[in-house]
Amino acid sequence: MTAKPTMSFWQIWNMCFGFLGIQFGFALQNANVSRIFQTLGASIEQIPLLWIAAPMTGLIVQPIIGHCSDRTWTRLGRRRPYFLWGALLAGAALLLMPNAPALWIAGGLLWILDASINVSMEPFRAFVADQLPSSQRARGYAMQSFFIGIGAVVASLLPWLLAKAGVANTATPGAVPATVHYAFYLGAAALVGAVLWTVTRTREYPPEQLEAFAQAQPAPPRAAAAPKAREAWPWLAAGGGLAAWIALAQLAPELYLLAGGLLAYGLALLVLARVRRGNAFTQIMTDLHAMPEAMRRLAVVQFFSWFALFAMWIYTTAAVTEVHFGSSDTASAAYNAGANWVGVLFAAYNGFAALAAIAIPRMVARIGLRLSHLVNLWIGAAGLLSFLFIRDPDWLLASMLGVGFAWASILSLPYALLADSLPARKMGVYMGIFNFFIVIPQLLAASVLGVLLKALFHGRPIGALLVGGVSWLIAGLCVLRVAEPGLRRAPAGLASQEPRA
Template structure:
């Protein structure tokens, strides 16, 4: 008897599978382009911005692997991945409604935590969802269309404040108040988030576990689970974290680094406890999967780490760099500052628009030179973009480096996942993509805890030099990609 192949999706099948990412990325774009603006309007200093963003990476460290693990094992009347991204969409919408309406900086930071946690809950299963719903030969096309939706949503989210201002809605407000154009943009994001995710949830029927196991092109979907592995390096992680805590306290370094040291100690302690108890629960399984990552995934992780250090710097510091260096403004309630902040939204929209177009060009290039080299080209464009952001002082010329960022962003959103899906077992798409995303959130945590201290120590009141740091680490990502062994 012939074993059935997983059927290829039609164009509209791929469209429906990825449409929810439009709303998710619109929300991400509003966050990336406007949260620093909101924090500054509520009284935050420039060198404190990174620490206020810390909620996202801390949450992602916990949420992404757990959601991936649970979604791999979920099946009910509402499906496998859908319950997670629907719940995440609803919670993210609530956070989008609350974030621009609070007068308190601490409350804004808490709403950012809720927003980032919810977006993680919604986004992580969507990556695995594309793998679930497409046969192996169609996944590059599926991730390309997903990248297009990410770019389209980000364009709308980034342009929203400037568009509302063009309609006559004020983009300035008294000190301590968020401009109406920003508030209305977040309301738009809340609606789009729920509507887009609901479209995918209602239009796509997921394959059951039995159907996945029966497909001939997903032979590993039915394979047995690997034995649990208990890493023995927990004490080393604890020792490293304790050493960092001691150095910070002894030398009086930035107290934000205590968060990083404490995280290392906690990670090591968790490994020690799991190993000592020979646990078989969820945390033990996640740690075991982390220890058994495929070789290609380990190689990609280093490049991913450097890449996202640079991206997080871009999202945190572009607003203060552009408003200070190009619009010569530091008063967050003034017209010049808010015009500069709006222009950052235009810049982010532009790079996402370029990414939406580049998403379909990169697979063509990949067929010629391979996925790894294609990603190296994309990351190289990003490194050059950061150098240009350091030196360009004309607002319109800033669109040139943004075009290069767009090429890099398209590659970052697609190429690593195309490479990964060649080596990941189908039954573990969720957990391994969740673990791979740790190498997105760990660099965010490092930037959030360390970058403020770096700014105060080396370039106080000169945020432009953060772009040089970003250029160097993005070049490191290119070098790391050269080590990745691509598999057919």
């Protein structure tokens, strides 16, 4: 074969089903880890730094796993070994997380959990591109969004449902309630089970067949030249200058993270310019430097999109419990009722996202990928900004309708805009590199959100949701700079993706 055959609905279903389990892990992490940290004694100012585990592991793990999986072939295939081992490790971390006896142990387990989820998740994006022809890729990514929504609904609701079933939702000070314990245990089983389904129910094309497919496609653009040493100096100067300013002005120590990131990138460019030996690091950095123009422009969109998401994930529990339930005492019934309601809200936006995965293709067919993404991001911005004006927590469900549309769009339309511009033989590493622009804004959020809240909002966590809403407005404008490849073909692929189960 020189062209990939189209797949049936159920074949695409099986290859994406593992995302249901992966989202169980992410949803439990997003909705409950801040709660666990606060229960173990973390202050509001400490929470962003404790959450730094998530973006740091993604920044390191995803391009490495993508690079390695591009070069892997075993009896399980190319991507599936990473699905399996990542799921087993993540399941173990989910079992241990609610039992952490101290804050530093919980922080360490978050590193392990997020790294393991990333090992399992990153190859799934490349898996879709490997297995599906170009005309069906958007359908595959939309199916992933559907499973993300469904998995997150169930996982986010688990503590609330368990409380309704009579499981204790409060505990002594410093102890995590039983509802959270059992939710994490059930999540571990769901994660491993769903990934095992995909591993056992799918097959992969062998390397020689993928090479034949790649040779039948138009040649990718010529790679850009390796960076020059002079390109490193502005980054090094910016990082060094910022670090000196933080020290001299005695600014918040969290800002050293931003300075360190600038210095690290400058050093990486300097090493790449001077070291000519080929290894994983130099190849990944060269690919980063040579990424396609469409990817560069989408990077800006992703930056503002994920900055908003990270602000929401970190601060919604603290904002809702303080503003809408009137308590910041983690041992109080009001705080824990509010924290459980946040789980319901997170379940709601993921449920709306699952519905949006069906509605968005019709929007794309009418107005195109770019305008659809802009509209969905702005609907999400309205949802986040409404938290500042709504006082009845029940009405926050309406806010989550907008967030759900933005979330579904973020999980699918950027990949539909990007997929055709990537060379097939580097699909894994470029999908990993694309995730840089998911984790970099999260690192920035971890370093500056606490400072911004203290400086602009008197430390009130509701201010983070205002920042998130504005970020989505900016992301929507930036998407207009992105070219729309395959304008006529992409909507047709999306339009036919509706689940028929």
